[in-house]
Amino acid sequence: MRIGELAKRAGTTTRALRFYESQGLLEAQRTSNGYREYDDHDLRLVREIQSLQAVGMSLEDTRPFVACLRAGHESGDSCPDSREVYQRKLAEVDECLERLQAVREFLLARLAFQDPCLVAEPKEFQCS
Amino acid sequence: MRIGELAKRAGTTTRALRFYESQGLLEAQRTSNGYREYDDHDLRLVREIQSLQAVGMSLEDTRPFVACLRAGHESGDSCPDSREVYQRKLAEVDECLERLQAVREFLLARLAFQDPCLVAEPKEFQCS
DNA sequence: GGTTGCCTTGACGTGTGCGTCAAGGTTTAG
DNA sequence: CTAAACCTTGACGCACACGTCAAGGCAACC
Numbered sequence: 001m002r003i004g005e006l007a008k009r010a011g012t013t014t015r016a017l018r019f020y021e022s023q024g025l026l027e028a029q030r031t032s033n034g035y036r037e038y039d040d041h042d043l044r045l046v047r048e049i050q051s052l053q054a055v056g057m058s059l060e061d062t063r064p065f066v067a068c069l070r071a072g073h074e075s076g077d078s079c080p081d082s083r084e085v086y087q088r089k090l091a092e093v094d095e096c097l098e099r100l101q102a103v104r105e106f107l108l109a110r111l112a113f114q115d116p117c118l119v120a121e122p123k124e125f126q127c128s
Numbered sequence: 129m130r131i132g133e134l135a136k137r138a139g140t141t142t143r144a145l146r147f148y149e150s151q152g153l154l155e156a157q158r159t160s161n162g163y164r165e166y167d168d169h170d171l172r173l174v175r176e177i178q179s180l181q182a183v184g185m186s187l188e189d190t191r192p193f194v195a196c197l198r199a200g201h202e203s204g205d206s207c208p209d210s211r212e213v214y215q216r217k218l219a220e221v222d223e224c225l226e227r228l229q230a231v232r233e234f235l236l237a238r239l240a241f242q243d244p245c246l247v248a249e250p251k252e253f254q255c256s
Numbered sequence: 257g258g259t260t261g262c263c264t265t266g267a268c269g270t271g272t273g274c275g276t277c278a279a280g281g282t283t284t285a286g
Numbered sequence: 287c288t289a290a291a292c293c294t295t296g297a298c299g300c301a302c303a304c305g306t307c308a309a310g311g312c313a314a315c316c
Contacts, residue, residue, distance in 0.1 A: 004262065014263090019304055033312060035263055055231045059303070077238055090235045093228055100225050103183045107218040110205055132292065142293090147274055161282060163293055187273070 003028075006038045010046040017046065023059055025049060025066050045069055048076045056093075061085050131156075134166045138174040145174065151187055153177060153194050173197055176204045184221075189213050 007014045020026040021036075026045060028036035045066055052062045064085055065076035076082060135142045148154040149164075154173060156164035173194055180190045192213055193204035204210060 002263075013304080015304060015306085018265095023303095033263080035312085053303090055234055083239065086235050086239050090232065090239065093232050093235065097225065097228050097232065100221055100228065104218065104221050104225065106183055107214050107221065111211065111214050111218065130293075141274080143274060143276085146295095151273095161293080163282085181273090 001038050003036045003038070006043060006046065009043055010050065012046065012050065020046070020049065020059070025059065025062065041069075052076075055089075057085070057089060061089065129166050131164045131166070134171060134174065137171055138178065140174065140178065148174070148177065148187070153187065153190065169197075180204075183217075185213070185217060189217065 001009070003014045003017055007017055010017075017026060021028060026042060028038055028042070031037050048065055048069060049059070049062045052065060053059070064079060064081035068079035068082050069076045071079065073079060077086065129137070131142045131145055135145055138145075145154060149156060154170060156166055156170070159165050176193055176197060177187070177190045180193060181187070192207060192209035196207035196210050197204045199207065201207060205214065
């Protein structure tokens with residue numbers, strides 16, 4: 001299939017697919033006229049990328065998963081590198097949850113009391 | 129005081145202060161040679177901006193608080209617009225917490241079981 | 257042969273909060 | 287007089303994941 005159909009089947013855009021290719025996440029055969037040609041395996045790769053992005057991972061984070069699928073594994077997260085990413089992400093999420101809880105307490109307190117001196121500020125806040 | 133001293137006292141940079149001014153958050157008197165001149169009230173404004181940013185607010189979000197201080201209130205969050213921002217932020221934080229929890233469950237499950245089909249994917253994830 | 261609908265590469269735009277030069281003016285110390 | 291340490295405006299850079307033209311090639315249909 002060509003890039004337009006892959007985009008439609010994956011529910012994305014041709015621009016995104018070309019961008020993935022520019023980032024080395026996706027490869028494509030070329031037909032004689034220069035058109036990109038994809039198969040179902042590529043569709044699988046794109047879906048993997050999308051589902052990982054949906055849980056807050058960057059494209060860089062998806063690299064090991066894509067590599068894992070390319071290496072022939074039936075799921076992208078059965079390789080050590082992928083599981084490392086999971087663990088790192090989990091740690092990030094946990095940290096983010098803590099900060100968000102602190103921010104939440106801060107906001108609740110500020111909304112409840114008018115006195116700003118009663119409420120300590122949370123530490124810095126940077127969640128993906 | 130001039131911009132350098134204000135920056136030092138607030139623990140920020142002159143670049144940030146000029147940026148705040150370009151965004152209409154900070155104003156400055158000018159001395160005869162064109163230098164910006166600030167007072168303690170401006171320092172208070174900058175500190176307000178910083179503490180709000182620290183809890184994840186954008187510069188745009190800080191606008192009502194700054195206006196509230198400028199209007200003469202002793203705390204930036206005693207005006208209705210500021211409290212609205214608090215409420216909106218609280219809602220955002222709550223939504224973000226839910227999504228992060230779902231992501232956390234997803235990651236934990238993926239790390240525990242090798243079978244990817246057992247785990248449903250969380251919905252889209254976009255936390256500030 | 258003209259239109260439509262695909263495809264190609266290239267390059268600039270988006271949002272956020274500044275960082276980092278660049279090129280120059282001002283003030284103070286020596 | 288000069289060097290250091292301030293200050294000014296202007297403008298480009300960054301990260302991220304693409305969106306959005308622009309200018310053109312290719313294939314099929316009327």
